Amino acid sequence: RDALDRGLLRYCPICDGYEATGQAIGVIGADTHGVAEALFLRTFSDRITLVAHEDFELEACDRGALEEAGIAVAPSALDQIEFSEEHVTLRLADETELQFDTIYPALGSDSSNALAQQLGAELSDDRCIVVDTKQRTSISGVYAAGDIVMSLDQISVAMGHAAIAATTLHNDLRKRDGHTR
Ligand SMILES: Cc1cc2nc3c(=O)[nH]c(=O)nc-3n(C[C@H](O)[C@H](O)[C@H](O)COP(=O)(O)OP(=O)(O)OC[C@H]3O[C@@H](n4cnc5c(N)ncnc54)[C@H](O)[C@@H]3O)c2cc1C
Known part of the structure; x- marks a missing residue:
């Protein structure tokens, strides 16, 4: 919590x-999530590992994309994370120490879709609820909104x-009750 408060x-x-613009940024996670997040952050800083x-x-292809973007890849896997007042130190399995201004874990996320599964609502490949352009799910009378609908997880998207x-x-409901206008 303290590290979050200090932007570490x-x-x-x-x-x-944008708050990490120009900072030394460590992105933790080496699969598609990690590579995509490192490339996304490259717009804000040229010091990304x-x-x-x-x-x-x-x-x-991922290694090529990282090289082309000038994103470093740590020589071995993460062993320990240490937060100090102003920096984050990542100790690697080969005992290398890397220091960053901030770190982003990019390990993916799970959707809490148990309720939708129980109802039998159609889900997409990324475990979100499929909706039409009016937020209707495949179950009549059930609507869905927010992170569970699409993975651009933003408050403004959920509110929209x-x-x-x-x-x-x-x-x-008006239509169901026989209103025609
Ligand atoms: C660390 C972090 C930082 C973020 N920072 C920002 C930011 O700066 N700006 C921004 O726009 N967005 C930010 N987001 C994303 C933002 O929080 C989400 O996009 C937003 O909260 C989505 O709202 P939601 O209502 O769809 O889902 P949620 O806020 O996740 O609400 C869903 C609720 O449903 C409950 N629930 C789930 N399953 C069940 C069930 N079966 N029965 C009953 N309840 C259930 C959950 O407990 C939860 O309370 C951040 C997210 C995280 C994790």
């Missing part, structure tokens, strides 16, 4: 990447979805 640990580059949280062989869902719900 960050979770969402879409939310606060991808650090694998476990032994991992990068795909050739909610406004659309509430209006559709209102109109669908």
Whole structure:
């Protein structure tokens, strides 16, 4: 919590990447998530290092994209994280120490979709709820909004979805009750 408050640990580059502009940034996670997040953050800083949280062989195309963007790849996997007043030190399995102004874990996330599964709502490949343009799910009378609908996890997106869902719900109920206008 303390590291979060001091901006040493960050979770969402879409939310606060600009606050890390020009900083030495460590991105933890070496699979598709890690590579994508490191490339996303490259817009904000040219001092980015991808650090694998476990032994991992990068795909050739990912390694090429990182090289082209000037993103460093740590020589071995992460062993320990230490937060000081102003820096984050990552100790690697080969005993290398890397110092950063901030770190972003990019380890993916799980969707809390148990309720949707119980209802039998259609889910997408990334475990989100499939909706139409009016936020209707595949179950009649059930609407969905926010992170569970699409993976651009932002408050503004969730609120937009909610406004659309509430209006559709209102109109669908009116239609159900026989109103034609
Ligand atoms: C660390 C962090 C920082 C972030 N920073 C920003 C930021 O700066 N700006 C920004 O725009 N966005 C930010 N986000 C993203 C933002 O928090 C989400 O996009 C937003 O909260 C989505 O709202 P939601 O209502 O869809 O989901 P949530 O806020 O996750 O709400 C869903 C709720 O449903 C509950 N729930 C789930 N399953 C069940 C069930 N079966 N029964 C009952 N309840 C259930 C959950 O407990 C939760 O309370 C951040 C996210 C994180 C994790």
